[in-house]
Amino acid sequence: MLKQRGHDADCFITGEEPEFEKTVQDWQPDVVGVYSTTGQETWALEHVLAWRKELPHLKVVMGGPHASFDAEILREGEYVDAIVKAEAEHAIIDLVEAWAAGRPINLIPNIGFLDNGEPVQNLIRPAVQDLDSLPFPDVDLFYKYPFLRKKRVMQVHASRGCQNSCTYCSVGLMKEEWVSGKGDKFNRTKSVDYLCEEMNDIVARYPGFRMVNFGDAALNMQRGWLEEFADKWPKQVGMPFACNININFLNEEDIINLKRAGCVSVQFGLESGNEDVRLRVYKKGYTDKIVYSIPKLLRKHNISFRTNNIMGSPAETLDDMYQTVRQNREIKPAGCTVLIYRPFRSSALGREDFEVGRVELGKDIGPSIHSDSQMRRDDLDEVINLQRLFNIAVFVPGGLPLVKQLVRMPRNPLFDGVGLGFLWYQHAVVSGFGMLDDIKLGVKNLSQIFGRKSGGTHEYGRTRLIDTMDVGTDATI
Numbered sequence: 001m002l003k004q005r006g007h008d009a010d011c012f013i014t015g016e017e018p019e020f021e022k023t024v025q026d027w028q029p030d031v032v033g034v035y036s037t038t039g040q041e042t043w044a045l046e047h048v049l050a051w052r053k054e055l056p057h058l059k060v061v062m063g064g065p066h067a068s069f070d071a072e073i074l075r076e077g078e079y080v081d082a083i084v085k086a087e088a089e090h091a092i093i094d095l096v097e098a099w100a101a102g103r104p105i106n107l108i109p110n111i112g113f114l115d116n117g118e119p120v121q122n123l124i125r126p127a128v129q130d131l132d133s134l135p136f137p138d139v140d141l142f143y144k145y146p147f148l149r150k151k152r153v154m155q156v157h158a159s160r161g162c163q164n165s166c167t168y169c170s171v172g173l174m175k176e177e178w179v180s181g182k183g184d185k186f187n188r189t190k191s192v193d194y195l196c197e198e199m200n201d202i203v204a205r206y207p208g209f210r211m212v213n214f215g216d217a218a219l220n221m222q223r224g225w226l227e228e229f230a231d232k233w234p235k236q237v238g239m240p241f242a243c244n245i246n247i248n249f250l251n252e253e254d255i256i257n258l259k260r261a262g263c264v265s266v267q268f269g270l271e272s273g274n275e276d277v278r279l280r281v282y283k284k285g286y287t288d289k290i291v292y293s294i295p296k297l298l299r300k301h302n303i304s305f306r307t308n309n310i311m312g313s314p315a316e317t318l319d320d321m322y323q324t325v326r327q328n329r330e331i332k333p334a335g336c337t338v339l340i341y342r343p344f345r346s347s348a349l350g351r352e353d354f355e356v357g358r359v360e361l362g363k364d365i366g367p368s369i370h371s372d373s374q375m376r377r378d379d380l381d382e383v384i385n386l387q388r389l390f391n392i393a394v395f396v397p398g399g400l401p402l403v404k405q406l407v408r409m410p411r412n413p414l415f416d417g418v419g420l421g422f423l424w425y426q427h428a429v430v431s432g433f434g435m436l437d438d439i440k441l442g443v444k445n446l447s448q449i450f451g452r453k454s455g456g457t458h459e460y461g462r463t464r465l466i467d468t469m470d471v472g473t474d475a476t477i
């Protein structure tokens with residue numbers, strides 16, 4: 001969007017730039033943009049402070065889910081000059097051009113700023129309704145780095161939004177705050193023709209990719225779309241793919257269309273084996289009947305599937321989490337991603353956690369959702385141990401009784417290692433690097449993991465390897 005308006009734009013990845021700070025500084029930016037999710041909002045602080053010394057005119061803007069739901073970051077005045085709430089395509093142009101012209105920014109929709117020491121969040125404009133009206137994502141910014149363009153699996157998005165509004169996820173509040181109620185849609189899909197054209201544009205320049213991983217919340221967002229996609233994708237692009245699905249909106253016809261289009265693997269969030277927690281607390285919409293029936297249909301049509309699972313939410317006892325293990329054992333996924341519950345301020349359940357005092361406020365758990373929990377609970381060590389050993393409990397014969405005994409032990413590096421081993425395997429497969437290349441990537445990034453002195457409120461120097469391997473909900477294949 002910025003380039004279309006004649007501005008220069010670039011992207012720098014810390015782990016890929018031997019001298020990250022200097023490289024950015026030498027590029028002489030007028031504005032730096034920082035993406036943020038909760039827990040990862042302060043990593044750039046030390047860099048920004050260094051750049052400000054050399055580039056006195058520098059402005060810093062933060063976007064992403066954290067900034068969209070918590071304007072408090074603006075109080076760190078020397079760090080962030082403005083935030084953007086919700087989708088930033090048009091807001092960033094208005095903001096950058098106002099700064100360039102020396103105009104005030106306080107009337108720009110979506111923008112948040114500090115006024116007399118208090119954060120102010122402007123109203124937001126309607127979300128972009130026609131995704132085809134946007135330019136193709138500027139993948140060259142990322143694929144200039146060999147480690148990204150050498151991946152065999154490409155990340156692409158076909159849509160924005162989600163049919164569900166799970167209470168542990170930001171989507172529910174986004175739906176409340178990002179649409180006006182005057183007919184604008186939150187769930188939007190690119191046209192199939194646009195998507196195929198976008199893909200072919202990428203593949204023409206980066207022919208090494210062998211597979212696509214759709215990062216959308218669910219590729220089955222629109223039934224008619226999926227049918228057209230199945231007709232056109234194999235002819236126009238013809239690349240196998242993996243994707244996320246919402247199984248409460250999936251029927252056999254959709255599965256047939258997914259297969260026809262070239263889908264080899266899907267992922268869905270099982271999250272809890274306790275139906276009551278899944279339906280009543282998480283508002284996930286997946287009944288046990290759906291959880292047991294969809295895997296059978298997927299298997300019938302030869303599509304493999306993986307599950308996402310949450311450990312340690314305030315809604316669950318340890319027994320509920322063992323039920324999640326049992327349900328996975330019954331439906332037999334190809335793999336399980338197991339994340340530790342985090343109380344996001346951008347989610348309904350997270351807000352409730354803060355309101356009723358379920359969160360250990362002073363506890364810094366770092367950026368990862370694989371590492372530790374901020375929740376107050378007496379069985380915390382058992383929960384963390386179960387997250388580490390979950391895949392053993394699911395996939396090893398007799399694994400559950402064994403794991404039930406093991407989780408009583410104190411947390412220890414061996415369990416961390418087991419968790420890391422499964423993460424490594426997952427990341428290697430999902431990223432498309434392969435196991436060996438993934439090890440090389442990890443080794444290359446060791447200085448990122450152990451070498452940094454500080455990342456704002458998080459002491460990165462103490463971050464363990466497991467903290468950094470965050471495949472999250474992108475883990476699909």
Ligand code: SF4
Pocket residue numbers: 162163164165166169170171172217246269
């Ligand atoms: S967790 Fe997944 S299914 Fe639920 S609202 Fe968020 S994106 Fe949608």
